[in-house]
Amino acid sequence: MIILSPLGWLGRSTLYFLAATGRITLFALQAFSHIFRPPWYPRELFNALMQIGWLSLPVVGMTALFTGGALALQIYSGGSRFNAEAVVPQIVAIGMVRELGPVMAGLMIAARVTSSIAAEIATMKVTEQIDALVTLSTDPMKYLVAPRVLAALLTVPVLVGVGDIIGIAGGYTVAVQSLGFNPAAYLQNTVDFLEPLDIISSLAKGAAFGVIAAMMGCYFGMASGRGAMGVGRATKDSVETAAVLILAANFALTGVFFSL
Amino acid sequence: MIRMENVTKSFGQKHVLRGLDLEIPRGTSMVIIGGSGTGKSVALKCVLGLIQPDSGKILVDGKDARGGDRDAFLARFGMLFQGGALFDSLPVWQNVAFRLLRGRLKRPQAEAREIAVDKLRRVGLTPDVADLLPAELSGGMQKRVGLARAIAADPEIIFFDEPTTGLDPIMSGVINDLIREIVVEMGATAMTITHDMTSVRAIADNVAMLHDGVIQWTGPVADMDASGDPYLEQFIHGRAEGPIEAVR
Ligand SMILES: Nc1ncnc2c1ncn2[C@@H]1O[C@H](COP(=O)(O)OP(=O)(O)OP(=O)(O)O)[C@@H](O)[C@H]1O
Ligand SMILES: [Mg+2]
Numbered sequence: 003m004i005i006l007s008p009l010g011w012l013g014r015s016t017l018y019f020l021a022a023t024g025r026i027t028l029f030a031l032q033a034f035s036h037i038f039r040p041p042w043y044p045r046e047l048f049n050a051l052m053q054i055g056w057l058s059l060p061v062v063g064m065t066a067l068f069t070g071g072a073l074a075l076q077i078y079s080g081g082s083r084f085n086a087e088a089v090v091p092q093i094v095a096i097g098m099v100r101e102l103g104p105v106m107a108g109l110m111i112a113a114r115v116t117s118s119i120a121a122e123i124a125t126m127k128v129t130e131q132i133d134a135l136v137t138l139s140t141d142p143m144k145y146l147v148a149p150r151v152l153a154a155l156l157t158v159p160v161l162v163g164v165g166d167i168i169g170i171a172g173g174y175t176v177a178v179q180s181l182g183f184n185p186a187a188y189l190q191n192t193v194d195f196l197e198p199l200d201i202i203s204s205l206a207k208g209a210a211f212g213v214i215a216a217m218m219g220c221y222f223g224m225a226s227g228r229g230a231m232g233v234g235r236a237t238k239d240s241v242e243t244a245a246v247l248i249l250a251a252n253f254a255l256t257g258v259f260f261s262l
Numbered sequence: 263m264i265r266m267e268n269v270t271k272s273f274g275q276k277h278v279l280r281g282l283d284l285e286i287p288r289g290t291s292m293v294i295i296g297g298s299g300t301g302k303s304v305a306l307k308c309v310l311g312l313i314q315p316d317s318g319k320i321l322v323d324g325k326d327a328r329g330g331d332r333d334a335f336l337a338r339f340g341m342l343f344q345g346g347a348l349f350d351s352l353p354v355w356q357n358v359a360f361r362l363l364r365g366r367l368k369r370p371q372a373e374a375r376e377i378a379v380d381k382l383r384r385v386g387l388t389p390d391v392a393d394l395l396p397a398e399l400s401g402g403m404q405k406r407v408g409l410a411r412a413i414a415a416d417p418e419i420i421f422f423d424e425p426t427t428g429l430d431p432i433m434s435g436v437i438n439d440l441i442r443e444i445v446v447e448m449g450a451t452a453m454t455i456t457h458d459m460t461s462v463r464a465i466a467d468n469v470a471m472l473h474d475g476v477i478q479w480t481g482p483v484a485d486m487d488a489s490g491d492p493y494l495e496q497f498i499h500g501r502a503e504g505p506i507e508a509v510r
Contacts, residue, residue, distance in 0.1 A: 041365065130347035133312045137341045138360050138411075139333050139367075 029221050036141070036148040046149040054115050054150065054216065055157025059164065061114055062107045066165035069102050070094060070172025078181050090183065091191040094173035099196060099204045100259075103166040105252050108211030111158055112244040116219040119150055120240035123223025124233040132224070147220040151213060158212025159205040166204055203259040210255060211248045218244035263288045264309060264419070264451065269318030270475075271304055278304050279315070280475030286468070288323075291445045291452040293462050293483070295497060296472035297506060302455045303344055305472065306421050309453075310341060322419070337366060340417035344424050344455075346408040348396035354407050355392035358382060361415045381410040386436050402429045409437065413444060420444065422454040426461050438464035459498055462486075471497060473506065 073094050081087045123146055126132050135142050170192060177183040222240035226232045264286040271279040278301040286292040294302050307313040309320055311328060320327040327335065348357050358378035361367050379389045385406040396404055405428055412420055422441060426434040438461050444450050445467075454465055462469060463483060470480035471494050479491045486498065496504030 043364070126349075130343045130345055131349055133307070133310075134341070134343055134347040134349070136312060137310055137336055137339060139336045139365050140360075 025225075026217075026221055029224075030217050032143060033147045033151050033217060033220065036144045037152050039144075041144065043145055043149055046145060047153060050149045050153035051157060053118070054111075054153045054212075055161065058111060058114055058157075058161055061110050062161045062165045063168045065106045065110050066098070066103060066169035067172040069106050070098055070169030070174075071176045073097055073102065073169070074173035074176040074181065078177070087181075090173070090177050090181065091188045092195040094177075095170055095192045095196050096200060098169035098173065099166045099200045101252075101256070103169050104162045104204050104207035104211060105249070106169075107158065107162045107165045107208065108215065108248040108252070109245055111154070111161070111212060111215045112218075112241055112248060115154065116215045116244040117237050117241050119216060119219025120223040120226075120237045121233060123220060124226030124236040127224060127226045128228060128230075128232055142224070147224070150220055151216045154212035154216035155209055156212075158215070159208035162204055162208030162211075163201075166201075199259065199262065203255065206259075207252060207255050210251050214247045214251060215244050218247065263321075263323055264453070265319075265321040266305070266309065267319040267321070269305070269308060269315045269320060271301070271308060271313065271315045277475055279308070279318075282318070282472070282476060284470055284477055284480070286451060286453055288451050289445065289449045290467040291441070291454065291465055292468050292470060293454045293456060293466035294470050294472055295456065295462060296478075297497070298457075300472045301475060302472055303423055306341070306423060306453065306455065310336070310339060310421070333366065337415075338418045340412035340415065340420040342405075342408045342412040342420075342422045342425055344427075346396070346404040348404055348407055348411070350396050353393050353395055354382070354399070355379065357396065357407060358392075358410045358414050360411060367415050377414060378410070381414050382407070384413075384440060385410045386433055402433065405429065406433070406437070409440075416448065417450065419451045420453075422452065422456075424455055424457065426456060426458050434458065434461065435464075441465050 074090055077090050077093045077097075078087055081089055081093075123132075126135075126146075132142050132146075135145060174185075174188055174192075177188055178185050218240045222236040222243070226236035264284075266282050266284045269279050269282040270277070282301075282305060284292075284305075294305070296302055304313055308315045309322070309327060311332070322335070348354075349360070352360070355375055355378040356363065358381055359374040362369050362374035362377060363371065375392070379392055382389065382392060387403065387406055387410070391399065391403065391407075396407065399407065405425070409422070409425055412422070420441075425441065426437050429437060441452060441454065442465055445452050445465075452465070454461075456462060456465070466483040468480065469483050469486050471478045471491075473493055479489055479494045481489065486494065489495065492505045495501075496506050502508050
């Protein structure tokens with residue numbers, strides 16, 4: 003029995019994982035279908051746009067700024083080992099736009115947006131507010147989930163774009179202020195080096211990460227257990243899952259864009 | 263008319279409803295009593311489809327409650343939740359007028375607000391609470407806002423889950439009168455859960471007592487005192503000793 007129990011555990015977790023994947027996929031498909039079918043709730047969408055998009059700007063901007071600055075320093079110190087310090091603008095640009103911009107923004111959105119959506123919806127579930135919505139002829143998938151997912155789909159790419167620019171600006175500031183780069187040449191190098199596909203991949207990642215972040219918050223919120231413990235668990239699970247899925251999706255998308 | 267036939271519901275190993283039969287004629291007021299945790303709230307939620315019963319039939323006006331147009335079905339109902347279940351992101355008046363601000367019963371905002379303020383007045387709340395958030399109200403006030411929301415769209419069928427719990431005796435009287443009025447004047451069908459025997463006598467046409475997952479006794483409120491049912495008698499008189507084990 004003791005020898006077999008790890009196998010049992012493995013089997014159980016595999017089954018649990020498969021079941022959860024199925025449930026989340028169904029939930030996501032349902033959520034998308036509600037985005038396209040009336041009734042729509044414009045006020046809820048507006049609130050979600052503000053919460054997910056506008057109010058996330060400071061944290062995403064700060065993250066990008068410091069990441070870009072640190073990136074410039076690292077590339078400079080790494081590059082100087084084989085006399086390639088001059089590549090700082092190009093590598094900062096591509097590193098920020100293709101990789102760090104979307105990933106850092108995605109993870110910050112998971113921390114900020116996924117957790118708050120999960121906690122809010124789970125609390126509504128626990129205090130019977132979701133039941134109350136249903137009895138008031140309002141579908142929670144339409145009223146709570148669809149606006150949040152749509153808002154994330156629309157705003158997170160914009161956040162990523164802004165983050166990319168701020169990140170490059172961070173690298174630029176460090177390079178010009180303390181590494182002795184020429185400001186005009188730095189900018190010229192950045193602009194010349196980036197290709198449209200780099201930017202498209204950045205924004206596409208942003209859209210995917212936004213949807214993952216909002217969807218996980220909604221799913222775990224709606225699936226919350228009872229009581230304060232249920233809410234805590236839903237929040238924790240949602241952020242964990244969103245962060246892992248964002249990193250996995252990043253790897254997959256990088257692979258896709260790499261092969262293009 | 264609402265009819266529940268042999269409804270069962272378990273949560274894991276816990277058998278909450280074990281074959282519930284209950285009938286509530288149109289335009290009458292049914293009060294459900296029974297010990298804490300016997301499944302009264304679960305029974306109400308089964309009728310509304312918020313909880314799926316494991317087996318049994320629930321008919322509303324002869325039609326299966328689960329099939330058909332859910333929207334049209336729910337539009338006939340009003341429900342006061344035991345915990346109030348107010349939307350804490352919306353001010354009080356928008357909670358009350360929730361149904362009147364969206365969906366098929368939608369009407370102009372000013373009109374919806376007017377109705378909300380009127381319903382608040384009927385549950386003993388002044389118009390100045392309309393713009394507060396639910397979190398700024400006391401427990402009893404929240405309960406009454408929940409009640410106002412349940413009756414806001416003048417539903418045909420209203421469920422009240424412990425409408426007077428947490429209210430002072432005078433306010434309880436006001437709410438009892440209100441529920442009675444809704445049934446008598448508006449012809450609504452009401453199903454009320456309460457532990458308050460004064461309420462039972464004030465509100466009920468019929469009483470049903472839930473015990474051990476089934477209806478232990480049901481009948482007109484007038485027959486309640488002479489029922490001869492030991493379970494019911496223990497309950498109405500609040501005795502610790504009797505067939506219902508109070509300490510387990
Ligand atoms: N969603 C749920 N999941 C698991 N168990 C539940 C759920 N809802 C209710 N129960 C269980 O069902 C039983 C009946 O609950 P219910 O809320 O209907 O009691 P009640 O008769 O309304 O009691 P009270 O008078 O205290 O409100 C309880 O033991 C409760 O633990
Ligand atoms: Mg209850």
